[in-house]
Amino acid sequence: MELIGLFLDPLGYSFVIRALLAAIVVGIVCSVLGTYIVLQGMAFFGDALAHTILPGVVVAFLLGWPLAIGALAMGILTALGIGALTSRGMIKEDTAIGVIFAGFFALGVALLSVTGNYTIDLAHFLFGNLLGVSTTDLIVTLLLGGIVLSVIFLFYKEFLVISFDPILATTLRLPTGFLRYLLLVLIAVTIVVALQVVGIALMLAMLVTPAAAASLLTRRLPSMMLVAAFIGAISGVTGIYASFHLDIATGPAVVLAASVIFLIVFLIAPGRGVVWTRVRSQV
């Protein structure tokens, strides 16, 4: 009975139920999109994008607009900015990302510091505010998350080709520029969706950790996406329960849950985990 109580008690609060739903949706969306981020080696870019959207989100927040609009505008501006800095060949791409990442993030924090509620708002943007998810937030999350998953589904084979072999994408005359921008827009939208759950500072964990764990367990992209989605959703639920019972901050709890799952997989993944290979090498 004790155990069932641990599980059911939190469900008596509607804010917990909303948080659970939001965390599950975000866990799934981030993890599925995250497989492409992991496979294309875009982790640093994803982290940078999460930070650079801050000024856009802050401006939208201050003007009372949907946050997604500000985030998208900044996402596209970031991509164009990185392209412009690197196109002349004088600055390497990771350096350009670093410059833009830090600059825009500082701008976002500076804009936010003008407002009265500075510290609380900043904390929410940085680390999420999962327990403050309203019904409207939940609907927006579901809507945007659904759009992201649908686009990934519709362009599945094209994204697979540009991730695996960009030159093949060219020889097949796929619209590579469009697909790259589309992926970028998807990442920007996903970041907005995940903003309230884990916040900017921990965004990268949701994008990368479940997908990285899934990559150790699977050998085809569709199964990698499914397993990543499952790990993402489980992390969300586990994190919220841990947060409720142990009284720790919710966003970090979700990320810690994902990290623990990754660590377990890394150690004992069948055929590929550390323990497995060590045992096999001794037989």
Next chain:
Amino acid sequence: MTRLKTGGVEHVDNAPTLEVSDVSVVYASGTNGLTSMSSRLPDGNHYALEDISFRVDAGRQVAVVGPNGAGKSTLFKVIVGTIKPNKGSVNVFGHDPDCHICIAYVPQRNQIDWAFPVTVEDVVMMGRVGQIGLFRWPRRQDWQIVRESLDRVHASHLAKKQIGELSGGQQQRVFIARALAQGADLLLMDEPFSGLDAPSHDAILDILGSLRGDAVTVMVATHDLNLAGEYFDLVMLLNQHIVAYGLVDEVLTSPNLMRAYGGHMHVVEGQEESLMITDSCCDHGEEITV
């Protein structure tokens, strides 16, 4: 084998498979990529390719040889259309490469992430993506073509394997199968033989031989001068510019090799004259008897 619908533009009748005219590509020093920097040519930039002109007729098999940094990969990428030449033009069947989906490129093996979560049949199916079109899924006919393509490279039994589980020779064959599934009329392969053992070489050469029946035009970049000399119809000796291009006997002569390989070549006195070519960044040099 099912005749593949080629897609892309109509091929111009009697146009050569490939015609490259006056192509130059400028390599921008100090960056890790090729960019168009024609306006800043004098400042330490150099040509990756200079004034390249040649043609290849349908069904011919050409070996492109030259030292490291000769521009072999760059030339292939220009033909494929991923690098735009700073000067000159490339015509495939009478049109710009961008119009075609019948040009297949098999990358060097170190360009591929072999841990990528795809099976052999997934990789071959990628060749079909251009024909399948946006918002559609592979049909039964596409899977049929994938199976036939794998069959032609004797790799049907590998269909369900993750690509990282294959040997180097098997990996090359799977990529040839992908080119077949793509319906390639022009196949470019970048160093397909490097790091492979002799049986794997032979298996690939057999498959390339079988392509003659389909009039597939093949260009292969290779370090292996003996192989280039023995197997291919035509040989191109490349080092930024074309040193020689034509039949094997006319191209692989000591003066030509001297011009192409320069300081990396030593003449070893023997009963027959022989040349020793050592490429600075390869773990093994090539030897050829002329």
